[in-house]
Amino acid sequence: MECCNAEEQKHKIEELNEMMDETDRNIQILVFTKEMFNKIDKMIEEKNFSLENAILFLKNVGYCSAMKRIYGHAFCESLLNERFKKMIIEQEEKKEGKNESLLVDLCECFSLLNFYFISDELISICVPCLLKAASKKKESEEMQHEVEMALMALNYIDELFFIERELYLKEITEIIEHQRKNRNLTQLAYQSTWDFLIYRYRVDYSLEGEILNEMHLAREATKELEELTRNVDWKKKEEEMNKEEANAVLVICRWIQALSFFFENCLVWNEEYIELFSSIVQVSRAARDNYRDIGNKCxxxxxxxxxxxxxxxEDLLKSGTISAVSEEMQRRTVDDKIAFESLQFFSNVSYRLKEEERDEMEEAKRKATKRKVFEKLEEEGFEVIVISIHDIFNKRNRQIYTQLIMIVLLLILKA
Known part of the structure; x- marks a missing residue:
């Protein structure tokens, strides 16, 4: 790069960007090092690398990192990180001549490449800036990609930071509402919008009303998962998929991971969850042969x-969730991880069925649900599951096998 002029650098960057899209994640981890970012910083300082070209390259590095879930501290610890921090603050403080396009580019690079977003001052600059970029309504392919980039960068802001609602909630709501009416966002951009909102819930539980009731997370996630699942030929191996199918699989993974977090932490039940559980079951069944990692996440x-x-x-039963987990445990190729997750699932169900209720009517309802669960497991052939898991765990993990027996005993108690 140092020996090339600006035009030659741009051409080489375009070639590198194409290579990065195809490069294995583990190789990229080895390439995206602190030394690399320091080298870029030095080249910018010595004017051997134009800022425009550096940003063109770094935006794609950040995009690839986000797409392939590459986390690390290389950029955070680099001199380039400090340069970008300073430039963002300087651009924001300009009274006249502020370069809005440059500020967006800097915020995108900074957010996508930083594993820890540690400055309240930078959050107060980057969040509104990225939301403004993401709110553009033009539907050209180039603009869609820019909006997608801004939303992914927004989503990458450390979820443990509390962000004042005034900085994002109105704009995020408007983006979601506009998407429902116009469908102008890519599926990845739309999922990134929800990702940002869902993970804000980690530090602001009061968001639950907006997420569930006003913006209908469960309904939207169900619709997106069903459409994405239809767009994938699940009989193909990963290496046989075209780019659209590979992107759909990626977005499905991101949805399942975000929903897993939300299920673990939500405090209010919503009837729309039944359909959402059904759609996750559908994904699990579709992915079970060639995409075990997705099945495990489900x-x-x-x-x-x-x-x-x-x-x-009762709603786990209605949605087909209990049947789906039973099916997983009966498969000959069930692995340790999915068997353990399935055991934990039934352990949770059996514990919940034993919970004491407040009045006789609720107790009667609990007993009826318990009977339905037991009948479903009998129908699914739960004794086959016991034998299958025994074959896997009897010698290698006595503790888990013992847990299984306890689960079975709990489930067969008379209602």
Whole structure:
């Protein structure tokens, strides 16, 4: 790069960006180092690398990192990180001649490449800036990509930071509302919008009303998962998929991970969850042969739902969740992880069925649900599951096998 002029650098960057899209995640982790970012900083300082070209390159590095879930401290610890911090603050403080486009680019690079977003001052600048960029309504392919980039950068802001609602809630709501009416966002951009909102819940539980009732998370996630699942030929191996299918699989994974977090932490039940559980079951069944990682994530998210005392066991039954987990445990190729998640699921269900209710009517309802669960497990052939898991765990993990027996004993207690 140092020996090239600006035009030659731009051409080389375009070639590098194409290579990065195809490069394995583990190789990228080895390449995206503190030394690399320091080298870029030095080249900018010595004017051997134009800022425009550096940003063009770094935006794609950040995008690839986000797409492939590459987390690390390389950029955070680099001199380039400090340069970008200073430039963002300087641009924001300008009374005249502020370069809005440059500020957006800097905020995108900074957010996508920072594993820890540690400055309240920078959050107060970057969040409104990225939301403004994400709110553009033009539907050209280039603009869609820019909006997607801004929303992914917004989503990458550390979820443990509390962000004042005034900085984002009105704008996020408007983006979601506009998408419902116009469908102008890519599926990845729309999922990133929800990702940002869902993970804000980690530090602001008062958001639950807006997320569930006003913006209808469960309904929207159900619709997106069903559409994405239809767009994938699940019989293909990963390497056989075209780019659209690979992107759909990526977005499905992101939805399942975000929903798993939400199921674990939500405090209020919503009837729309039944359809959402059904759509996760659909994904799990579709992915079980060639995409075991997705299947594992589905079972894990359903296990979190079963553990949550605000999720009704009856609705797990209605949605087909109990049948789906039973099916997973009976498969000959069931692995340790998914078997453990399934055991935890049934452990949670059995614990919930034993919970004491406040009055006789609720107790009668609990007993009826318990009987339905037991009948469903009998129908699914639960004794086959016991034998299957025994074959897997009897020698290697006595503790888990013992847990299984305890679960079975709890479930077969008379209602």
């Amino acid at each position: 079972i894990s998210s359903l296990r979190n739902a079963a553990e949550n005392c605000d999720v009704r066991v």
